[in-house]
Each structure stands twice: as structure tokens, then as C-alpha cells.
Amino acid sequence: MIENLHKSGELKIRIYAMISDSPENFSYFIDTIGEPILLPKLTVRSFKFFADGSLGSRGACLINPYSDSQKNNYGQLLSDIEEYKSKLKLLYEYGFQACTHAIGDSANREVLNQYSKILGGGNDLRWRVEHAQCVNPNDLHHFSENNIIPSVQPSHATSDFMWALTRLGKKRLQNCYQYNTLFRENQLIALGTDFPVEGINPIHTYYAAVYRKNKNNKPIGGFQIEESLKPIDALKGITFWAALANFEEKIKGSLEEGKYADFVVLNNEITTCNEEEVLKAKVIRTYINGEEVYKN
Secondary structure, eight states: OOOOOOOOOOOOSSEEEEEEHHHHHHHIIIIIEEEEEETEEEEEEEEEEOOOOOOOTOOOOOOOTTOOTTTTOOOHHHHHHHHHHHHHHHHHHHHHEEHHHHOOOOHHHHHHHHHHHHHHHHOEEEEEOOOBBBBBGGGGGHHHHTTTTEEOOOOHHHHTTTTHHHOHHHHHHHTTTHHHHHHHHTOOOEEOOOTTSOOOOHHHHHHHHHOOOOOOSSSTTTTTGGOOOOHHHHHHHTHHHHHHHTOOTTSSSSTTSOOOEEEEESSOTTTTTHHHHHHHHEEEEEEEETEEEOOO
């Protein structure tokens, strides 16, 4: 469907699509095509795995039990480890990206360990951990040692802050939503919205990353404010580093000669204005390859 829209010229945005790890998709993309799809407005080069569930549902897989569960509940892994390993090896062989949803510290440990065994150190395959929500300090080194990209959604922190403490307790919570810590591993971090789980407005993503607050300006003082990103790093996270995480930094993500003219025009400068003005920022125009596709 998306490829047809691309061919007809109706597709007005650029899409980086992740493929679910079903047997049918592996058969088609690995056995039949054997290489990524790289079109001007459609990139298909990654497979999406789910290591565990969510923290809110107590489905995220933890090293130690949930603090608010009477059933000695650790959550659970959703993938068979041996099958997961074999699929990762195929992606490595054929040059596809692995993008794995991992929320709990046990799930992140398993994903990082399996990635590291296959990647084996320095590489430019840009395998990603989606969310990287709770990562034990003993496991952080895998990101820098194996060039693994943390792909996070800052609004998760500002949506979860009201109940995350009860799930994990104060000590473990310090190892969650640690975006500045993750940034320091490789001096980059990819930011997204996680729509439709969270709102689609990237201004709210930026605000949550810098001020650690939601669109209602809560919590006062910011949630775990020491893990906030600098304004320029948050901006890079939703533009250049997001493009880099897709292998697309040479064609988009910044305004440079030779790249697509993809950009938005805002009514104020969010990296230098006062905090209260950030959430008032509006998109006036949106351009894709120089073509105006939205006007407010």
C-alpha cells in the first residue's frame, strides 16, 4: 500500500518502516528480496522485535520482582531466546537493522547481551533498542562498545512518573528514563513520539526531553531532571540523530546542500525561548523536498 502511494506520487511524507518479525516477513524480505527497500520516501531496512511488555501492565521483564505485586511477579520475555538469536544472525548476514522493544531491565540486559555477541564490538550496523526504558548500570557499556543506538520516547517519562515509583521503588527508578545517561554512551540518542501510545506532537517530545515535564507542565521541577537533555541535543535527537538511526543522515535531518529540503517553520525558536513559550510553539509550514505540504 505505502509502496503504491510512493509510486503514484501521493506519498507526501518520508517513512522509515519497521517489519514485524513474522515468518512470512522473514521469508519475503530475506529469502525473496534479500536486501532492504531504499526509495526516496520509503525505507524498509529493519525488523521490529518485542522482548517484553509494558511497565504499566507489569509485563516488562525485570531482574527483581515488581515492588507493588503480591505474586512475586518479574514480568516476562515475549521472545524465545534461541529463535531470537537465529533471527538476529540472519539480519547481520543480510545487512538489515534489528530494532527491539525492551522496557524492563532484564529484557534490556538480554537484548544488549544478544546484540553484543553478534555485533562483536565496533560496527556501523546501527542496531537499535527501542525505548531502553530501564537499563541496569552494569549493562550500559554495551551501547558504546557495540555502537548500539538507544531510540527513546521522552514523553514516556512524563506519562509514567505518577505510578512508576510504585512499580519499581525509588532505587530502581533511578535506572529508568535515563536519557542523558544513554546519550553519553555514544554522544547521540534518537528521539520519537511513540504515537499512537503517546501524542504525535514532536514539540511535546522536545519539551519532555529538555524540561522533563508533560504538556500540562507536570511534575513541578521536572521528573528526574538530572536526566534531561540540552536543548540542542534534544533538537538533534528528533532531527539529525533520528535520521542517523535510520541510515538517512546523508539525505535528511539537517538543512545542508545536497540533502532533501525537508523542514518545518515554527513561530518561535524553541531552543532559546523561555520554557513557558515552548509549548506555545506552532508549526506554520511544513516542506518535503521543498514542496509545501502543510500550511497553518
